[in-house]
Amino acid sequence: MSHQPVFSEPLAVGERLAELGLTVEALRDAVLAGESARNGCTPNDPPIAPGFVAWQLATRTLREFLAPDGWTRSDAGINTVVHPDGEVAIVVGAGDDRTGLPHANPRTRYARGPATVDAIERNIQPGLFDHLLPKNASDRRKTYVLLICRVNEEVRSELSLPAAVGNDGRVECWFERILLDPISLGTQIDPDSDDAPEPPPIEVSIRRR
Amino acid sequence: MFTPSRLTLARKRRGLTKTRLAALSELSVRSLTSFESGEAIPADETLSRLSDVLKFPPDFFSAQEIDEPSADAASFRALSSMTAGQRDAALSAGALAMELCGWIEKRFVIPEPDVPRLGDDNPEAAAEAVRAQWQLGSGVVGNMIHLLESKGVRVFSLAEECRQVDAFSLWSSDAPYVFLNTKKSAERSRFDAAHELGHLVLHGQGSPNGRAAEIEADRFASAFLMPRASVLGVAPRLPSLDALIKLKRRWKVSVAALTYRLRSLDLLSEWHYRSLCIEIARRGYRSKEPEEGPRETSQLLAKILTALREEGVGKLEIASALHQSPPDLDALVFGLAMVSLQGVGRGNGKSSSKLRLV
Numbered sequence: 333m334s335h336q337p338v339f340s341e342p343l344a345v346g347e348r349l350a351e352l353g354l355t356v357e358a359l360r361d362a363v364l365a366g367e368s369a370r371n372g373c374t375p376n377d378p379p380i381a382p383g384f385v386a387w388q389l390a391t392r393t394l395r396e397f398l399a400p401d402g403w404t405r406s407d408a409g410i411n412t413v414v415h416p417d418g419e420v421a422i423v424v425g426a427g428d429d430r431t432g433l434p435h436a437n438p439r440t441r442y443a444r445g446p447a448t449v450d451a452i453e454r455n456i457q458p459g460l461f462d463h464l465l466p467k468n469a470s471d472r473r474k475t476y477v478l479l480i481c482r483v484n485e486e487v488r489s490e491l492s493l494p495a496a497v498g499n500d501g502r503v504e505c506w507f508e509r510i511l512l513d514p515i516s517l518g519t520q521i522d523p524d525s526d527d528a529p530e531p532p533p534i535e536v537s538i539r540r541r
Numbered sequence: 542m543f544t545p546s547r548l549t550l551a552r553k554r555r556g557l558t559k560t561r562l563a564a565l566s567e568l569s570v571r572s573l574t575s576f577e578s579g580e581a582i583p584a585d586e587t588l589s590r591l592s593d594v595l596k597f598p599p600d601f602f603s604a605q606e607i608d609e610p611s612a613d614a615a616s617f618r619a620l621s622s623m624t625a626g627q628r629d630a631a632l633s634a635g636a637l638a639m640e641l642c643g644w645i646e647k648r649f650v651i652p653e654p655d656v657p658r659l660g661d662d663n664p665e666a667a668a669e670a671v672r673a674q675w676q677l678g679s680g681v682v683g684n685m686i687h688l689l690e691s692k693g694v695r696v697f698s699l700a701e702e703c704r705q706v707d708a709f710s711l712w713s714s715d716a717p718y719v720f721l722n723t724k725k726s727a728e729r730s731r732f733d734a735a736h737e738l739g740h741l742v743l744h745g746q747g748s749p750n751g752r753a754a755e756i757e758a759d760r761f762a763s764a765f766l767m768p769r770a771s772v773l774g775v776a777p778r779l780p781s782l783d784a785l786i787k788l789k790r791r792w793k794v795s796v797a798a799l800t801y802r803l804r805s806l807d808l809l810s811e812w813h814y815r816s817l818c819i820e821i822a823r824r825g826y827r828s829k830e831p832e833e834g835p836r837e838t839s840q841l842l843a844k845i846l847t848a849l850r851e852e853g854v855g856k857l858e859i860a861s862a863l864h865q866s867p868p869d870l871d872a873l874v875f876g877l878a879m880v881s882l883q884g885v886g887r888g889n890g891k892s893s894s895k896l897r898l899v
Contacts, residue, residue, distance in 0.1 A: 361810040368779050368813050393812050517779040531680050534687040536840040539650040540848065 336495070340434045340511040348510050349491070352476075353415050358397045359512055362424070363480055363489045366390030367517065370482065383426060390424045390480065409447025412475060419472050422491065423448070427479030432488025432511055438479060443501025451475040452494045455507060477503065487515045542603050543588070545579040550609055550636055551595045551602070552577075553629035554869070556702060566594045601864040608713065609636045615711040616740035618755060623705060631699065631706045635720065638697045638873050639713060640863050649845055654693030656717050656738070658745030664757045667742055668764035679768040681792055685734040686877070689719060690841040694741070696734070698723045698875040710737035717741045723876025726830040728795040731837060735762035760805075767792045767802045776808050782820045786831050795830050797821055842878035 339345045346356060366386035373382040395405050395413045402416035412421040425444075430436035444452075455474050480489045489512045496505035552562050559577070563570045568587065575581040583591065592599045610632050617623060617631075645651065657674055659667045672678070675692065682688055686696050699706060699720045710719045719737040721730055739761030744754055775791070777784055780803075782796070789799040800821065804814040821827065849859070860867040 357810075361812050364779060364810045365812045365816075368816065371779060371781055397812075515778060517777070531683040534684055534691050534840075536652060536687055536690040536844065538652075538841060538844050538848070541648055541650060 336506050336508055338434055338509045338511065342513065345510055345512065352420050352491075353401065353403075354398075354491070356512065358394065359478060359489065359491060360515070361397055362390045362394035362478065363487055363512070364515065365393035366424070366480065367482060367487050367515075371517075386480070386482075387424055387426070390478070394422065394424065394478065410445075410451060410475070414473070418470055419474065421451070421473050421475045422478055423451075423475060425477045425479055427477075427481040427488075427490070429481055429483055431479045431481035432490050432514055434511060437504065437506075438481075438490070438492075439498070440477065440479065440503045441481075444497060444503060448475075448494075448503075449497055452497060452503065455493055455495065485517045487517060488512075489515075543576075543582045544603060544606060545577050546609070547602050547604065547607055548583075548591065549577045550607055550633045551591075551597045553609075553626075554597075554633040554637065555595055556626045556630040557595075558626070562591075562594065566590045596866055596868070598861070598864055598866060604864045607636055607640060609633060610639070610711050610713050610718075614713065615709050616737065616744060616754065616758070617709050618707040627702075627705055630702055631709060631720070634700045634869075634872065635709075635711065635713075635718060637863075637865060637869055638695070638718065638720070640865070641697075641859075641870070641873060642695050642716070642718075644859070644863055645845055649848075651841060651845075652691055652693045654716055656692055656694060656741050656745075658712075659742050660746065661743040661754070661757050664739065664743060664760040665764045665769075668739070668761045669768070671738070671742055672765065672768065679771040681771075682735075682766060684837050684840075685731045685766075686721075686837045687840045689734060689738060690839065693717065694719055694738070696721065696839055696841070696877065697873045698877050700872040700875075708733040708737055710740050712741065712745055717745075721877075723836075726795065727834045727836040728789075728793065728798070728830050731793055732762055732766065732795065732798055734837075735765045738762070738765065763798065763802050763805065766794050767799065769806060772802060772806055772808070776803055776806070778808065779813065782817055782824075785817070790832065790834065793834050796826055836876070839874070839877035842874050846874075846878055 339348045342356075349355060349359070366389045369389040370382045370386040373385065391411055391413075395403070398413055403413050404416070406412045406414050406421065410423050412423045414421045426441035427438045428441050430438040432438075451473075452475070454471060474493055476491050476493050478489065478491050480487065490509050491512070492509040493507040494503040494505070495507045496503070498504040552559070555562075557565070559570055559573050562568075563573045566573075566587075567590070572581065572583075576583050588602060589599055592602065612628060612632060615632060615635070617628060655675075657671060659670060661667075675688075689696055694717045696719050699708060699722045704722055704724065706720075706722075708719070708721050710717065712718075719734060719741070721733055721737070723730060725733065736758045739758035740754070743757050743761060771792075775788070777788070780788070785799055786796050789796045792799065794802075797818075800809070800814065800817050803809045804811075809817070824831070849855070856867050856870060860870045863870070
């Protein structure tokens with residue numbers, strides 16, 4: 333599956349997202365919200381917490397961001413946000429470490445449940461049988477995955493349309509991939525280090541007349 | 542010789558209306574009005590009563606004309622929520638500060654004003670232009686008050702009863718003045734100083750009041766204290782509030798000001814900015830700055846008061862030379878050079894006459 337369109341140039345990404353009724357900002361804010369929540373976890377949180385809160389906040393933020401544009405949430409089987417015309421839906425999911433790389437083929441980090449598999453099957457466009465296309469929007473719905481992968485201090489993400497699930501239950505083929513710029517979370521200074529060097533003192537000179 | 546404008550100034554300094562002062566000093570409003578307009582001259586006994594009520598020495602009222610800055614020339618933060626009395630009290634304290642300044646300048650050479658007046662087109666660019674003119678690069682301003690003083694800005698403390706005013710600034714005879722509330726946190730006071738510098742630079746020509754002018758001065762202060770290049774150089778992408786509390790020390794600003802700056806430079810998403818703001822409010826950092834830095838004080842006033850003290854001239858002598866009361870003088874330097882004023886010049890009866898010679 334190397335012939336699927338991959339959008340990685342910022343201009344092309346922006347245009348393609350606009351066709352879907354989306355913006356880079358909406359997706360980026362959702363990704364950042366999730367990662368920010370992940371950062372809030374401590375060693376005392378149960379091990380599943382970081383991944384869970386990242387997914388939770390990314391999903392919620394995406395829904396909140398898109399609500400003013402008329403997008404609605406759907407929790408039927410999978411937790412998505414759905415375009416007002418019903419034909420595009422987005423679910424947030426963890427991607428493996430090939431997420432966001434243009435020349436690699438990422439997979440979801442975990443096996444997907446039956447509801448996702450159903451959704452993926454609806455993504456498949458039977459080109460030869462166009463006349464048999466389902467009439468109602470939810471049957472025509474394409475469900476994208478906002479794949480997010482955190483590698484140390486870098487977050488890579490992409491909005492991709494799943495095509496097929498592998499034997500292990502993970503999505504491994506894509507009809508389309510729209511790559512977002514990686515976000516570096518790293519500080520370029522260590523906040524624990526000393527403050528910036530103190531500037532030289534300012535001399536206010538006065539003189540007796 | 543009686544100077545009517547000085548009676549008006551003293552009354553405003555105490556925040557009194559004519560009616561109130563007339564009642565306190567057992568005069569008719571009509572006589573008080575005629576004194577202030579110069580139509581009549583108060584008898585010695587009346588003047589001494591006014592002097593008692595107003596707590597100004599009697600000779601204050603007979604000294605030469607005093608310039609009171611006009612409300613149009615000054616920038617007030619919350620003009621709409623201020624009463625005219627509060628505004629006048631602040632302005633008349635400003636007039637007393639100018640008297641002190643004039644007195645100082647007769648005795649000392651102090652830095653010449655070097656504050657450009659650039660107009661309010663682009664506060665961010667203006668902040669960079671001022672930094673360039675002063676050759677600050679994108680470095681941290683170590684001490685905002687010392688910086689202002691070295692550029693000829695006269696910095697004084699805002700009187701106790703004018704604290705609602707927050708801070709204000711004005712140009713008078715081509716000299717810039719800034720009045721700071723020295724009871725705020727060190728970081729807030731620094732931001733105020735930069736905000737007032739913003740008014741001097743952006744609104745040095747016209748009437749600087751109104752919401753838009755305040756936003757412009759805030760943007761100036763934000764850019765002046767936290768230059769874009771310096772923030773972009775070190776800002777974390779997804780900081781926790783605790784990381785920001787450590788980081789803010791670098792620019793000696795409040796954590797709220799740094800958070801706002803990061804948002805304005807697009808380094809925080811709307812969502813992240815909002816959640817940080819909520820956390821700042823929840824932890825009470827709006828009213829109590831975490832890890833507060835040392836308070837900035839005046840170098841100019843400290844040096845001058847120290848030099849005078851070595852000549853045997855203390856607070857009482859300066860106050861008497863200015864025909865002001867020592868508490869009014871204290872109020873002008875409160876929190877800026879408090880230590881230098883304490884207990885100096887006592888027992889030296891000659892010094893006050895020496896001062897009058899100049």
